[in-house]
Amino acid sequence: MNALLIAQNTFREVVRDRVLAGIVIGGIVLLAFTKVAAPLAMGEDLRLTVDLGLSSISWLGLLVILTVGAALVNKEIERRTIFNLLSRPLPRPLYLVGKWLGLTAALAAVAALLGGALGLLLAVTGHASYAMAITQAVYLAGLELAVITSLAVMFSALSTPVLSALYTLGFFLAGQWCDDLRQVATRLPSGSREAVETIANLLPNLSLFNMRALASGGDPTSALHLLLATGYAALYCGCVLALAAAAFESRDFR
Amino acid sequence: MNAQSPSHQPLTAASGIRPDPYRSAAPAQLACREAAVRIVGLTKTYMNPWTLKRTCGLDALDLEVHRGEVFGYLGPNGAGKTTTMKILAGLLKRTSGRAYLLGTSIDDVRSRTSLGFLPEQPYFYDSLTGLEYLEFVARLSGMQAQPASRAARHWLGKVGLGQRERLVLRKYSKGMLQRLGLAAAMVHEPELLILDEPMSGLDPFGRRDVRDLILEQREQGTTVLFSSHILPDVEALCDRVAILLGGRLERVATVGELVEGAAPTIEVSVAGFPLVEVPGAFAGTLRRREAGGTSAFIVEDPARLQEVLGWLLSHGVTVTSVTPQRPSLEQLFLAAAESSAFQAQGVRRQG
Numbered sequence: 001m002n003a004l005l006i007a008q009n010t011f012r013e014v015v016r017d018r019v020l021a022g023i024v025i026g027g028i029v030l031l032a033f034t035k036v037a038a039p040l041a042m043g044e045d046l047r048l049t050v051d052l053g054l055s056s057i058s059w060l061g062l063l064v065i066l067t068v069g070a071a072l073v074n075k076e077i078e079r080r081t082i083f084n085l086l087s088r089p090l091p092r093p094l095y096l097v098g099k100w101l102g103l104t105a106a107l108a109a110v111a112a113l114l115g116g117a118l119g120l121l122l123a124v125t126g127h128a129s130y131a132m133a134i135t136q137a138v139y140l141a142g143l144e145l146a147v148i149t150s151l152a153v154m155f156s157a158l159s160t161p162v163l164s165a166l167y168t169l170g171f172f173l174a175g176q177w178c179d180d181l182r183q184v185a186t187r188l189p190s191g192s193r194e195a196v197e198t199i200a201n202l203l204p205n206l207s208l209f210n211m212r213a214l215a216s217g218g219d220p221t222s223a224l225h226l227l228l229a230t231g232y233a234a235l236y237c238g239c240v241l242a243l244a245a246a247a248f249e250s251r252d253f254r
Numbered sequence: 255m256n257a258q259s260p261s262h263q264p265l266t267a268a269s270g271i272r273p274d275p276y277r278s279a280a281p282a283q284l285a286c287r288e289a290a291v292r293i294v295g296l297t298k299t300y301m302n303p304w305t306l307k308r309t310c311g312l313d314a315l316d317l318e319v320h321r322g323e324v325f326g327y328l329g330p331n332g333a334g335k336t337t338t339m340k341i342l343a344g345l346l347k348r349t350s351g352r353a354y355l356l357g358t359s360i361d362d363v364r365s366r367t368s369l370g371f372l373p374e375q376p377y378f379y380d381s382l383t384g385l386e387y388l389e390f391v392a393r394l395s396g397m398q399a400q401p402a403s404r405a406a407r408h409w410l411g412k413v414g415l416g417q418r419e420r421l422v423l424r425k426y427s428k429g430m431l432q433r434l435g436l437a438a439a440m441v442h443e444p445e446l447l448i449l450d451e452p453m454s455g456l457d458p459f460g461r462r463d464v465r466d467l468i469l470e471q472r473e474q475g476t477t478v479l480f481s482s483h484i485l486p487d488v489e490a491l492c493d494r495v496a497i498l499l500g501g502r503l504e505r506v507a508t509v510g511e512l513v514e515g516a517a518p519t520i521e522v523s524v525a526g527f528p529l530v531e532v533p534g535a536f537a538g539t540l541r542r543r544e545a546g547g548t549s550a551f552i553v554e555d556p557a558r559l560q561e562v563l564g565w566l567l568s569h570g571v572t573v574t575s576v577t578p579q580r581p582s583l584e585q586l587f588l589a590a591a592e593s594s595a596f597q598a599q600g601v602r603r604q605g
């Protein structure tokens with residue numbers, strides 16, 4: 001219950017932040033730009049619109065995480081607003097879960113808004129059949145953002161906003177190339193191979209959440225993929241938040 | 255708190271939101287019950303992560319605050335007052351020792367269910383309104399949505415912010431934020447209040463309101479542990495005080511005990527500015543004070559009053575009044591601090 005209260009408060013804080021409004025407006029402008037740039041796409045304007053629309057959810061979501069999420073906990077510690085929360089019957093792990101849940105909910109709202117705008121644009125231009133693929137792709141993008149948010153919350157609880165943003169960005173980029181890293185590992189000698197494979201396993205496998213190529217053709221993905229991605233995101237977020245909670249538990253707030 | 259503010263209202267009667275069997279009892283009876291705060295050998299050391307040097311914030315503190323009493327926690331900056339309060343509130347982890355709030359160990363998060371804590375210079379979320387903030391913290395302390403909303407409105411009105419409930423906190427003045435902090439500490443009607451410098455940054459009207467609020471809480475049986483540098487307020491409010499110096503507890507006593515136990519002095523006021531010099535026979539017993547256009551002699555040893563009076567009269571000095579002087583809490587506190595510093599210096603020399 002207390003985690004939900006923290007989540008609700010975090011959601012309210014993030015939604016009232018002008019950064020978020022600016023980013024949503026930027027996403028919608030980007031979507032409109034794809035229609036202007038259509039003549040340059042040489043017949044691939046529909047693919048361009050879908051690809052850019054879905055990419056904008058991931059990249060703009062990442063921007064929100066780096067600007068808001070990377071300072072989410074640290075800002076509360078520096079500004080001492082955390083004193084009024086942790087002096088109540090609120091276990092520290094639930095505080096972190098609440099912060100993660102609140103930002104994830106705000107990002108889900110952004111994803112739904114931008115996804116809805118993309119779906120509307122496609123429906124207006126006579127491509128309503130893309131609705132299922134777009135919905136699935138937006139759902140997976142939301143899961144991807146939830147995973148990145150859990151990392152940002154962990155780093156934010158243990159580090160400064162700048163370092164936290166850098167670590168989060170590093171994990172995001174490395175997570176995009178997780179499969180490539182595994183490919184590289186197969187060509188390495190024993191010892192190095194295991195080490196690289198372990199790193200690849202620890203990094204978030206973000207390619208699991210990317211179905212932009214499928215959605216660009218209007219093709220939906222399988223229920224099994226959605227189920228696996230959901231399970232993986234839940235497990236990864238759970239592990240990261242458990243690690244963060246363990247480190248946060250012994251912190252002093254002076 | 256700003257008395258010039260149009261929203262300023264004097265603090266009034268209690269709300270009685272949380273029924274509590276202890277509340278109807280008189281403070282004297284409450285003091286006999288289990289301690290509201292029990293601290294046993296509480297120690298906190300800080301380590302610099304770069305130099306690995308350890309500094310002691312709190313050194314084996316033993317302390318009990320009885321239920322229903324107002325307890326003043328005194329000490330100069332760096333004495334360990336805030337450290338103690340933050341450990342009790344769950345913000346700092348202790349190095350060793352134990353502590354209990356209302357019988358529950360501070361390791362158990364439920365020990366903070368009936369705790370109201372006001373940190374020194376409280377900070378808030380800029381984008382929330384006063385009402386939203388109080389509803390939020392009331393619910394965090396376990397209240398349901400409807401009662402939390404009622405209590406939030408009640409307390410906003412009680413601290414004089416009733417007309418500003420929809421104003422976002424970034425537009426609040428410093429005094430208004432301090433009032434909101436007090437309301438946040440009390441919105442869930444806690445049994446124990448820990449207030450770190452509650453009068454800090456307040457004007458005289460604000461200080462008076464906080465004093466009234468603390469007295470009102472005592473009337474209801476709430477235990478109040480508070481730190482302050484404003485010693486006259488402590489003297490006026492507290493049943494007992496603790497003096498903390500360098501992380502160590504120097505003394506716990508009632509204000510009366512502290513004052514009674516101290517050596518009294520006698521002030522002998524005289525007319526004009528007599529041209530007499532204190533003789534060597536009165537060295538350490540008598541000193542002269544001239545301030546504000548008056549002249550007086552302070553007799554440090556009351557047993558020698560007759561001798562002093564005889565000497566003054568024999569030199570033709572007109573005595574206008576003889577007044578026994580009781581040292582203020584401030585004087586006692588400063589004397590304790592100086593004595594502790596002197597002893598510490600002695601230990602260093604011996605070492």
